[in-house]
Structures are given as structure tokens and as C-alpha cells.
Amino acid sequence: MARYRAKKKAEKLIEGDYAAQYNKLWNYCREVKRANLVSNVFMTVTEDGEEQDRFERLYMCLLACKKGFLAGYRPISGLDVEVENKLTSKWFVTELVTDLDIKDEDKWTFMTDKQKGLIQALHKLLPVVEHRMRVQHIYNNFKKQHSGLALNDRIWSLARASYKNLFVALMMALKEFNEGAFKWLVDNTTPQYWVRAYFCTSPKCDILLNNLCESFNSSILEARDRPILGMLETIRLYLMARMETKREWMRKSSGSVCPKILKKLEKVKNAASRCIATYSGDWFYEMRFMYGDRYSVNLASMKCSCRRWELNSIPCSHAMSASALTKEPPKSFVHEFYS
Template structure:
């Protein structure tokens, strides 16, 4: 190994150690989230109580800030040590939906995507760099074609998993009473006294669920139905069949083996 290679490798590992800082430098402005499962595993080393586990997950899933603040206050009263651990070791913007940005239409709390990616490239990772890239390239070539074939046959404007989530949200719509204010703005009164505002033009609800994942929440569905329109028409375009087709449109070309 020559001096240049050694310097490159040393630089690589020093950057790996400062991964968070490096990502901020390489991709400035990109939102950085933590996997809640990993965060909780660190938390439970000092605070193993199962009740705390439930509290952490409720706080992670809650979608708006007032509710999160209330949960944290309640946690402080219940176990001040656990509350202090969270305050000293984490930032809410990294692990609770209530503080996530709404621009990316993604509300995931776990890094399952990375785990799937890792398990897929497990064999390829053991290979020398060119063989590794060829293995990954071949896998992608086959996978992307399978996806293209599948979506061609799919009948429907919105992808099926998203439709399933929308159907689940529809089940709660009977608990919501919509009242039209003006210009497609609604106040939604819920069975247990909660109230939310929905704006169908800017496609947002004050519960922030619609804003976070792009799928109309029960409050939004109540307002949409009040106008006589279909909730499916208010799902964000990123979940459409057309967007799916665009994502898998690029082709990876087949390659010859190295001729011996």
C-alpha cells in the first residue's frame, strides 16, 4: 500500500468516526434522524422499566409539539432521571414525529430501510471493490426490471400499501365532525374533545400527520368528504403509480464478463 492509499484510508476512518458531523458537512441542511429502537436500547441500559419503554414510544409517535411537550412534562413527574437522560442525550428533532420536518413526506422512526439494504449487500460486501460493484449492479438491474413489470400490470392510481393506510385512516372518520370555515379551511371536532384545523388547499392538518407522510389523516378525510370529493385525490403525488414508474424507469445495462 503506497502513502497516498494509506492517507486516503486514514482519512476515511477519521471521517467515519465523525459521521454525524461529516454528513452535515457533505449534505448541509439535510435532516438527520435517529433510529428510535437504537436510541431506546441506549436509554434502557440506565432505565429498564417497561413503563418507560411505552412512554418513549408514545412520545416518538406523537405528531405535534404541544402533545409531545405534555408527554415530556408527565415523564418528568413520573421519573425525573429518565426525563433528564432524554434531555441530555437527544434532540427531539431527531427522534419524535412531532419535531420532524414535513417537507420529505416520511415519518419513519426506525432504520429498517438500512437494515434491508445491509442484508441485501451482505455477500457483495465481502468481495473486492469491482466485483462488489458488479454484484450490486446485477442485483439492481434484475430488481428494477421486476418492479417495472409489476407496476405495468398494477391497476390503480395510488400504490397499494398507501391505499391500505388511507383505508385505515378512513375507519376513524366517524369520530370527526367537519365544519367549513371558508376557502376550503375546516375546523374538525373529535369525539373526545380534540379540535384540529384542516386546509385542503395547502394539504395540511394541525395534527401534522397529513403533512408528515402525505396521506390524508382522519380529520382531513372528514373535510374532504364534506366537499364531496374523494380522499384518494388528496394523497401526495409521490405515491402515485406515475411517480413509481418514474423512479424505476432508468435502466441498468447488462455487462459482459472480463474476457480471459
């Protein structure tokens, strides 16, 4: 107990008094806006009958982050806010729409957990955007009634199915294997939210997990243990350092395609060896897979009937096999998003 009190006293000396920092928030917001012109920084308070208003929430969108995103973004974002607070969700999404200048809603995708307030805010403010949900969250609810490794594998196979006929076939196989599990999925889920076969292709991203948020949250765990000013400053400095690290990393790379994408292309090359391509004219190819499946590839429009190429704009194994018959390097078939 004495050690705990000593630790708390030391933290107070280093970080400052938790409550006192809230009184400095207005000055902090003004200073951030002064040092980062045109940044969107503000907070709201609630009146609770006391002499001072009580802090409610704070929103911050730094200009450097916004400019960098808008200069080379893919139209997809992961969101994570308070679970059951509808007012907070609506407030946050409203500010985000303004900062990201979202106009072509049909080209945007947002990924969330199954947070009621956030889902309602998206449906009301952005009714046309694609909304995806984290597959792991769906599976966590599913396994409460239908557990087991075999069903786990089938759920992920369903989620990864890249075209609708494959999804339907896998669902029929699930029905034969476990009709109760099949019925649960039909009654409690909508494929458009979690199955690649139904995903929009405009964001060029086929993620099934909300790693966009989860990786950021894991990076700021230490910051979240600090008083509010310490937390905000730690996050701001983290973002600044991360952007510079990425700039230096890209300066050292050569070529027109990002290094990680080149590594993915190498993996796809191995899978392409199992395909046989037949040219049918005008950049069209018929692909025969060693297990009997057949696909059509159009190198000119960068499309394959398996839809994997359209979903993430990195050539699939079928496209890679077709490109091998041309004189074009595989990286020339990668979308400019990855340049």
C-alpha cells in the same frame, strides 16, 4: 476440521482466490464504467511501502440508479458507513452530494445511526440539511439506565408525537412518572433528531427507523460473504433485477396512486369514523375528536394542525373525515410523490 477445509477449498474453486480478486479491481471499475456510461465508479488505495498498493475503498453510483432516483425522488436518504472513520465518511458524503446534485440543502433529510464520523461529515459538508437519528439507537442507550416496558412505550409515544404541544405534554407526563428518565432525555438527546413534532415536512416522510439502510443491508448479506468481485457483481445484479421487478409490478397496477398508498388510505378511513367534521368555509374544517381533541383542517393547502398530513402527505384521519363532506375522492388529496 476436514469438512471446514473442504468447504474453503470448494469456495476458492467457485469464487476464486480472495486476495487475487483485488488485483482485478482496476479492470473491473473500467469495465463497469464502459458498460454503464456516465456512472461514477472509482476506488482509492493506500501506499504501505510494499511493491503493490493496498486497496482502501471503492465508490460506485450506477447511472440507472441515479437517473431513477433523480427522476422521482423524495429528498431523504438513509446513510450507513464505517462507524469511527471520519475520512471515509467525509469522502463518501462528498461523492454523494455531487451525484445527487444536492443544492437546496434545507429541503433534504438524512437519517443515520449515532455514528460520530458520519455526523461530523454531514454537519461540515451539509450544515443546513435536516439530520434524523434512528429512534431504536436512542432507546438502546436509554434503556441501559432506564429499562422496562412502560418506559419503552413512553419513548415511542414521544417519538411519534406529531406536534410540539403533544410532545411537551408527554414529556411532562414522563417527568411525573420517572424524573430520572426525563432528565436523561433532556441531557442526552435533541428532539429535532428523533421526534416527529420537530421533523421537516419537505421530504414527505415521517420514518423513525433507518429501514432504508437496514432493508438493503439484509438483502446483501449473502453478497457480503463473497470475495470482493463476487460481492460487487451480486449487488449489481440484485439492483438490476429489483428495478425490473418493480417496473413489472407497477405496469400491472391501475389508477393514479401507488397500491401501497391506497391500502394506507383504507386504514385511515377506519380511524376517520371517530371524527366529526364541521365546515367553516373556504375548504376549512374544524374536527372534533371523540375523546375531546380538536383540530383544524385546510383541504386546499393539504394541512392539518396535527401535522401528520404535512409530514407524509397522506391524508390523516381528520383530513379524511373532512374530505368525506366533499365530492372529491380521498386519493385526490395524496401528494404527487405517490403517483
